[in-house]
Amino acid sequence: MSTITNTSEKNASAFVHIPVLSRELIARLKINPGGHYLDATIGGGGHSRLILETFPDVKVTGIDRDERAIAAAKANLAEYGAERLTFWQGNFADYQPENVRYDGIIADLGVSSAQLDIPDRGFSFRHQAPLDMRMDRTQSLTAADIINDWDEEKLAKIFYEYGEERLSRRIAKQIVRQRPFQTTTELAEAIARCVPPKYRYGRIHPATRVFQALRIAVNQELESLERFLDKAPYWLKIGGRIGIISFHSLEDRIVKHRLRDSPLLEVLTKKPITPQPDEEAQNPRSRSAKLRLAQRKET
Numbered sequence: 001m002s003t004i005t006n007t008s009e010k011n012a013s014a015f016v017h018i019p020v021l022s023r024e025l026i027a028r029l030k031i032n033p034g035g036h037y038l039d040a041t042i043g044g045g046g047h048s049r050l051i052l053e054t055f056p057d058v059k060v061t062g063i064d065r066d067e068r069a070i071a072a073a074k075a076n077l078a079e080y081g082a083e084r085l086t087f088w089q090g091n092f093a094d095y096q097p098e099n100v101r102y103d104g105i106i107a108d109l110g111v112s113s114a115q116l117d118i119p120d121r122g123f124s125f126r127h128q129a130p131l132d133m134r135m136d137r138t139q140s141l142t143a144a145d146i147i148n149d150w151d152e153e154k155l156a157k158i159f160y161e162y163g164e165e166r167l168s169r170r171i172a173k174q175i176v177r178q179r180p181f182q183t184t185t186e187l188a189e190a191i192a193r194c195v196p197p198k199y200r201y202g203r204i205h206p207a208t209r210v211f212q213a214l215r216i217a218v219n220q221e222l223e224s225l226e227r228f229l230d231k232a233p234y235w236l237k238i239g240g241r242i243g244i245i246s247f248h249s250l251e252d253r254i255v256k257h258r259l260r261d262s263p264l265l266e267v268l269t270k271k272p273i274t275p276q277p278d279e280e281a282q283n284p285r286s287r288s289a290k291l292r293l294a295q296r297k298e299t
C-alpha cells in the first residue's frame with residue numbers, strides 16, 4: 001500500500017503519492033536501463049513514476065482493476081507519453097501479456113489510501129458510506145451482499161480467516177441478528193458493541209479486522225494473488241526480477257510460498273525487506289509493509 005491522498009476525485013492529478021519501500025524496491029529490481037517493466041498495481045503511479053523518472057529509456061505497463069486508479073495514473077504520468085507507458089484495466093490475475101517478456105514485475109498489494117479516502121467506496125468505517133468495497137465497480141458482489149445474505153457460519157469463517165478476528169463468532173451472530181445493514185458506520189457500531197468495553201477504545205478500532213476481512217472477500221484478494229503469482233514468473237525474461245510488497249500476514253504467506261515453490265524462480269530475500277525507521281516515521285502506513293523478491297532462472 002502507498003499513501004495517496006485524494007484531494008479531489010475530479011482532479012486525478014491532485015493525488016499525492018508516497019510509494020512504500022520504493023528505494024529498496026528500485027535498488028533490488030536491478031533495473032535494465034532499456035527494459036520493459038510491469039507494474040501490476042499501478043494505483044496513482046507512485047512506483048512507476050520513480051522508475052520512469054530514474055531510467056529515461058525504460059517502458060512501463062501499468063495494471064489496475066480500479067478505473068479511477070487508472071485515470072489517476074494516466075493523469076499523473078501523462079508526461080511520459082504512450083511510447084513509454086501503457087495501461088491495462090482489470091484484475092492482475094486475468095492479465096495475459098501479448099508478445100512481450102518483462103525485465104521486471106512489481107506489485108504493491110491491497111488498497112491505496114486514495115481508495116480508502118474516497119467516501120463513497122465504503123472501504124473505511126471512518127466515512128459513512130454504502131457497504132460497497134469493490135475495487136472494480138463492474139463486479140456485482142458488494143460488502144452489503146456478504147453482510148446481509150451470507151449465513152452466520154460463513155461470516156464467522158471469513159472474519160476469522162481473513163481478519164484474524166478472535167471474536168468472529170460473536171460478531172457474526174450479532175450481525176445476523178441485527179441485519180440488514182446499509183452503511184459502513186452502522187456496521188462498525190454493531191461490531192464495536194460486541195467487544196468488551198475495555199477493548200473498545202484500544203489502539204485499533206474494533207471494526208478494523210472485520211473490515212479487512214470483508215474487503216478481502218469482496219475483491220477475492222487472496223485467490224487473485226495466488227493466480228497472479230502462478231502465472232507471473234512465465235512473463236519474465238531470464239534474469240528478470242519480481243518484487244511484491246504485502247501488508248498483512250495472509251498475503252505475505254502466499255507471496256513467500258509461491259515465490260519459493262515456483263520452478264522458474266530463485267528467491268532473493270530469505271527474510272522480507274521492511275521499511276527503515278525514517279520511512280516508518282514519515283509514513284506510518286508503511287509499518288506493516290514487507291517486500292519479497294525473486295529472479296527468473298535459466299530453465
Ligand SMILES: C[S@@+](CC[C@H](N)C(=O)[O-])C[C@H]1O[C@@H](n2cnc3c(N)ncnc32)[C@H](O)[C@@H]1O
Pocket residue numbers: 001002004017018019020040041042043044045046047048063064065066069090091092093108109110111112113135224225
Ligand atoms: C497500494 S495501491 C498501489 C499504489 C502504487 N504502487 C503507487 O505507488 O501509487 C494498490 C492498487 O492495486 C490495485 N489492485 C489491488 N488488487 C488488484 C488486482 N487483483 N488486480 C489489479 N489491481 C489491483 C488497487 O486498485 C490499488 O489501486
